[in-house]
Amino acid sequence: MTASPSETSSDGGRERLRAVIAVPLPDDLVELIRTAEPRLEVVSRPDLTPPTRHPADWGGDPAFRxxxxxxxxxxxxxxxxxxxxxxxxxxxDALSRTVAANPRLxxxxxxxxxxxxxxxxxxLTDEALQRIAFTSSAGVHGSTLAExxxxxxxxxxxxxxRLLRQQADREWPGRWAxxxxxxxxxxxxxxxxxxxVVAAKLSALGATVLGTSRxxxxxxxxxxxxAMDDLAEAASRADAIVVTLPGTDQTTGLIGQQVFDAAPDGVIIVNVGRGTVIDEDAMIAALNSGRIGFAALDVFAVEPLPADSPLWQHPNVLISPHTAALNPAEERRIAELFADNATRLLDNQPLRNPINTHEFY
Known part of the structure; x- marks a missing residue:
């Protein structure tokens, strides 16, 4: 649910909607939002948000107090x-506290x-979920994650x-396909x-792409x-499986033993969605048996990945520490998305990327 500007502006006599920057955001991008939607009152207090360690470091330095x-x-x-x-x-927890304390949000x-x-x-309560519109930055990371x-x-x-092992061993084997x-x-x-975006890029490279869609x-x-009910059958025809799904109750463990058992030996697995979508125990077993020939993983069921996880040492696993989405342009893209949605809110138009507050994706 979104309130119209007139409903909000009449609350306490405020003439403009007040947007508070609640995470670190560079000053030039704060100005981008102000310029793109001058009807907003944009409040930024960088002295009250943590210093960043890299672009799009929304949580900032954990040592900040x-x-x-x-x-x-x-x-x-x-x-x-x-x-x-x-x-x-x-x-x-901070979101929960803020929502409870702020009836105008x-x-x-x-x-x-x-x-x-x-x-x-x-x-949050049902009342809060009805009162407040929640949107995500879905799509902003699409091209980076697709790459x-x-x-x-x-x-x-x-x-x-194999190439890395042979190089490390200075081995020059016979040629192989x-x-x-x-x-x-x-x-x-x-x-x-x-x-x-993944489908478009792979199709452009000549791959045959199958895909699931609600x-x-x-x-x-x-x-x-x-169809999701036919996932295992589709896996039986796949040389590679790319997981892009969000983590919800419905997707937890979706890619598990049934899918891996159906897949051909040597299947390639890539996960750029959420780690909970893949049953990691089943994946490790499939890696050990050779059913999975290679796995490139950016996300994991528990993050940071525990030091005792066998994935760290597995010879056919490439680990990316949930960093594949980061790009120097991410902050600007999210600021532009926010400014566009602010205009939509003020003009009583549907917001982009609304979060489903039943399944939370």
Missing amino acids: RSPEQQAEFDRLVDDADILFGVPDVDA RWVHTTAAGGGASVKAAG FAVFGIFAGAKDLP MRQVDELTVLVVGLGGIGK SGEPVDGVSELV
Whole structure:
């Protein structure tokens, strides 16, 4: 649900919606939002948000601590906002506190593509979920994650682990055949913002792309849409499986033993969605048996990946520490998305990337 500007402006006589930047955001991008939508009152207090360690470091330096006075000031800011850019401190408990303290809050934009997880973890009341619109940054990371997915498929097709082992051992073996991507059939599990870009890139490279979709609507580059009930059958025809799904109750463990048992030996697995979508125990067993020939993983069921996880040492696994989405342009893209949605809110138009507050994706 979104409140109209007139409803909000009549609350306490405020003439403009007040948008508070609740996470670190460079000054030039704060100005971008102000310029793009001058009807907003944009409030930014960089002295109250943590310093960043890299672009799009929304949580900032974990060593950062506010003084009691600074924390009280930060709380006052977010508690008087009509709109929040980012979940305060990227912390579900802080979101829960803010929502309870701020009856005027009407919209929260999450900087994560899977922002529904934070909203779910906040444990908000039904009243709050009806009162406040929640949006995510889905799609902003699509191209970056799709490139990692393509990289993972190339790495598997060209047997990157074997090449690295031979190079480390200074071994010059007899010649051996590599697979070609344009001869592969790739199953993309999830044709949302990321999956559509993955499908387009793989199709352009000549791969045959199968894909799952809730809507059943045709997707460019996808040769065949697959129902979720037919996932194992589709896996039996796939040389590679790319997972792009968000983490929800419905997707937890979706890619498990049944799918791996159906897949051909040497199948390539790439996960750029959420780690919980893959049953990691079943995946490790499939890696050990050779059913999975190579896995490129950006996400894991538990993060950081525990030091005792066998995935760290597995010779046919490439680990990316949930960093494949990061790109120097991410902050700007999210600021532009937020500004566009602010205009939509003010013009009583539907917001982009609304979070489903039943399944939280």
